[in-house]
Amino acid sequence: xxxxxxxxxxxxxxxxxxxxxxxxxxxxxxxxxxxxxxxxxxxxxxxxxxxxxxxxxxxxxxxxxxxxxxxxxxxxxxxxxxxxxxxxxxxxxxxxxxxxxxxxxxxxxxxxxxxxxxxxxxxxxxxxxxxxxxxxxxxxxxxxxxxxxxxxxxxxxxxxxxxxxxxxxxxxxxxxxxxxxxxxxxxxxxxxxxxxxxxxxxxxxxxxxxxxxxxxxxxxxxxxxxxxxxxxxxxxxxxxxxxxxxxxxxxxxxxxxxxxxxxxxxxxxxxxxxxxxxxxxxxxxxxxxxxxxxxxxxxxxxxxxxxxxxxxxxxxxxxxxxxxxxxxxxxxxxxxxxxxxxxxxxxxxxxxxxxxxxxxxxxxxxxxxxxxxxxxxxxxxxxxxxxxxxxxxxxxxxxxxxxxxxxxxxxxxxxxxxxxxxxxxxxxxxxxxxxxxxxxxxxxxxxxxxxxxxxxxxxxxxxxxxxxxxxxxxxxxxxxxxxxxxxxxxxxxxxxxxxxxxxxxxxxxxxxxxxxxxxxxxxxxxxx
Numbered sequence: 163x164x165x166x167x168x169x170x171x172x173x174x175x176x177x178x179x180x181x182x183x184x185x186x187x188x189x190x191x192x193x194x195x196x197x198x199x200x201x202x203x204x205x206x207x208x209x210x211x212x213x214x215x216x217x218x219x220x221x222x223x224x225x226x227x228x229x230x231x232x233x234x235x236x237x238x239x240x241x242x243x244x245x246x247x248x249x250x251x252x253x254x255x256x257x258x259x260x261x262x263x264x265x266x267x268x269x270x271x272x273x274x275x276x277x278x279x280x281x282x283x284x285x286x287x288x289x290x291x292x293x294x295x296x297x298x299x300x301x302x303x304x305x306x307x308x309x310x311x312x313x314x315x316x317x318x319x320x321x322x323x324x325x326x327x328x329x330x331x332x333x334x335x336x337x338x339x340x341x342x343x344x345x346x347x348x349x350x351x352x353x354x355x356x357x358x359x360x361x362x363x364x365x366x367x368x369x370x371x372x373x374x375x376x377x378x379x380x381x382x383x384x385x386x387x388x389x390x391x392x393x394x395x396x397x398x399x400x401x402x403x404x405x406x407x408x409x410x411x412x413x414x415x416x417x418x419x420x421x422x423x424x425x426x427x428x429x430x431x432x433x434x435x436x437x438x439x440x441x442x443x444x445x446x447x448x449x450x451x452x453x454x455x456x457x458x459x460x461x462x463x464x465x466x467x468x469x470x471x472x473x474x475x476x477x478x479x480x481x482x483x484x485x486x487x488x489x490x491x492x493x494x495x496x497x498x499x500x501x502x503x504x505x506x507x508x509x510x511x512x513x514x515x516x517x518x519x520x521x522x523x524x525x526x527x528x529x530x531x532x533x534x535x536x537x538x539x540x541x542x543x544x545x546x547x548x549x550x551x552x553x554x555x556x557x558x559x560x561x562x563x564x565x566x567x568x569x570x571x572x573x574x575x576x577x578x579x580x581x582x583x584x585x586x587x588x589x590x591x592x593x594x595x596x597x598x599x600x601x602x603x604x605x606x607x608x609x610x611x612x613x614x615x616x617x618x619x620x621x622x623x624x625x626x627x628x629x630x631x632x633x634x635x636x637x638x639x640x641x642x643x644x645x646x647x648x649x650x651x652x653x654x655x656x657x658x659x660x661x662x663x664x665x666x667x668x669x670x671x672x673x674x675x676x677x678x679x680x681x682x683x684x685x686x687x688x689x690x
Contacts, residue, residue: 163207163283163290168192168221169243170212178210178275185276187283195220202228206238208282213244216252226259235293237262239282243270325643325664326570327358332665333576340583347579354572382425382511386536389420389429389461393454396433403441404450409467415454420461422533424512432505436465436529439502443527444469446616461535466528472520480518481506502529509533561587562679565606567597567623568641569615573664577610577641580668584675594618598626606636608678613642613653621656628657637678641666 165182167189169175179189192198198221202209215221229238241264244253257263264278334351342348397413404411422429440450444467453464472480480502502518509516514533520526564581568574569592581588589604591597594615601609609627613620620640627633640653640661653661660674 163286164188164190164201164205165279165283166190166192166198166201166206166209168198168209168211168215170214174212181272182276182279187276187279195224199224199228207286208239208241208279210241210243210279213242213246213250213253216242216256222252222256222259229260233293235289235296237285237289239264239286241266241278241282243268324362326573327362329641329643329665330570330572330576331355331358333573333580333668336668337576337579337583340580351576351579354576358572382428384423384425384512386421386423387426387429389422389424389463389533390415390454392424392426392429393433393452393463395426395430396437397452399430399434400437400441403438407441407444408447409441409444410447410449411452412449413452415452416456420454420456421536422461422512423536424514424533428508428512432508432531433463433465435502435505436531439529440465440467440469440527443467456535457532459535460532463531463533464528465531466526468526471523471525472518472527473523477518477520481516505529505531561585562608562675562682563604563606564588564675565591565597565601565604565609567591567594567609567615567620568612569593570612573612573641580672581675584672586675586679594620594623594626597623601627601630601633601636605632607682608637608639608675609633610639610641611658613640613644613649621652624653624656624658639671639674641671 165187167175167179168191169178172191172193175191179191182189190201192201195218198209202224209225211221211225225240232238239262240256240260242253242256243266244250245268246253253265257265264282266275266278331354334355338348338351393415397411437450437452444450448468451464451466453462453466455462482503506516509531512533514531516532517530519528519530564586566574566577566581566588567590568577571592574590574592578588578590589600589606591600594617597609597611609624611620611623615623618626620642624638624640627636627638638658640658641664642649642653642662643664650661662671
């Protein structure tokens, strides 16, 4: 740390500086108040100033202003060379204003000067240690607060993600409890529940995987494989999600093998996570590019999308567990913020590297995986996926008409089956534009609307429905995974008559629908 010198003459300052530096101290000679001010801004361990210069315009002010803005940890030592001690008016003012002042009366021995300066510098060193300790505590508090925030966000998102598959499961169970005599319906409901349970199992598996990997308890079964087989398996597994988003997939793989020493199942998991992310955070109707190649002695796989991208402030943290950037509340099954953390750990366990890049929001994301190549290739396992769906059966013209709007197909289908058993006519739409088009001809009495729809959300759809005179009297009911008090208030403000949190209470929903039908019948009878 430096000692700043401001003495009566340049010769005094230069001689003092030479003596101090000969004894291991670092000095800087200030020529005037402006130089002193500039050097104080750069930092100092102590100031040695002559009593006479405290009366010079700007010197006292420069020191005082610096001390006023110093941190709470800082108490900059000021040593004053004086001939009359505290009897001097300038010295008295300095002692009153400058705080940590030491008076050194002339004539002064060199040993006394060195002792005073070293004592001041040791004290100053401890101040910097206190500053560093306070900074470390502040960073620790910030990190703890960030961890708590991320944990709370994760728990909230986990609850939301679990509600999505629970809704169709609960709906299917109620339908079966009401009438399980139709074998085809039972098969369709069984397929629905199987798919949704599988989704919940995948969520739980991701959590367990994250725990095992973070504790180093994962077991790899590495062998020589052709990376292209693992990539093809991942493409097959991710196909339903890619197709559901209307995404165009471009795949570019070489004709020759890309032989790596890896666990084929874990490698398929890596590429599957990357493809799922690209599909979930891509644009509807957008594109995903998958490129595999050899660069030097490494196999390189790139997964790129033209979707929502990553904010620069989030980019350095994308590999941290439970980290998520901008989330779209209208996207289905956004995930838990585990995927990229798993990808990084699994790739590094197999001697590889992974990088994520994005030019910012709405500018897409590019993930690059590098794995060292070896000489021998073997085949990898292939995966298949079978998806069953059920088609609704419209009912009679005089039934109460219900429009179901949900981009979760299973949730919409199971609600439709409930409506069918209740003797109600229904139509299904997966998004708001389709719902408005269907409503124009169907003229529903009741609309069961999900809030988290792609594009236009359920709140805006409700406003547009009620703005149309044909649907002004339609009863709007929200059925959504967002069930907080604020969400309910927003729903009522948008014109919803009721609000159900997924999985909806089917008994209460049935009662609300039956009461609505009774009111319609009563009004029709009165009008007649």
